[in-house]
Amino acid sequence: MTEAKPPADLAPFAGRFVDRTHWFAVRIYYEDTDFSGIVYHANYLRFCERARTDMLRAIGIDQRATHEAGIGTYAIMGMDIRYHLPAKFDDALIIASRATQIRAAGCHIQQRVMRDDDLIFTADVKAAFLNPKGRPTRQPKQWVEAFNSVLVSE
Template sequence: MPSLDQPYRGGFVGPEHRFALTVYFEDTDTAGIVYYANYLKFMERARSDMLRAAGIDQRAAMEGGDGVYAVAEAHIRYHRPARLGDDLLLVSTVGPVRAASTVIHQRVMRGTELLAQATVTAAFITLDGRPTRQPREWVERFRSIASQN
């Protein structure tokens, strides 16, 4: 059994990264429905956890001056609303990997029901905001994960 003193961590099941969360009151509007922008927050948490699970240390890269990921583009489609108390699963897969960016496909699920899906392009940039190549080992990890599809 996981320690109750440790934060939840998702992980990979084959090529899919899975990250579970529960909808809390703060995530909803007065009708108890998840506010649309909060799906982007949920997806950000899942992507950050996916990087961690892939062995990518964003904080070390940032502190070392290597660069950071920034969302360059996001396309999201909402299918059904999530509600207060729902248990959700965010499923993320790696799409095309380029020298300075990676595409990540994400789905928000409630059981087998698709609630939202997105395609996000994460660009690797210098600390002053200019695009730069991702570290070679990161590109190799992403391509390895993507090749499992």
């Protein structure tokens, strides 16, 4: 039997920008739920992290290369979260992420998790750019420019 090769155009879904909002889809699997059958509360943080990471990748921010080059990395310094409604097994959720503020050493991103027209979860995320010693430092100029290309007012 010969090994099957994956299609050349097959890649993980990374979401996409429409105007200045990044849209990212998540399907709820059994492993995402708790014993009551609803999404375990901490999993919303994982879903939002994936959406933020792909949002940054979509605007050309290569976090891995910057970290490996010893320049620095983002760290979450604050997050205001709110649970509005539960999500359940097999739900299709959409995460909308918007950059609302950019500073020399950080950024602010607002995220909404929705199921159709229902608001499920919200997060206001503040991240700081840290040097390898863990101190806030200016993020790369290219990153600031990338954020400015999608910045929205709060």
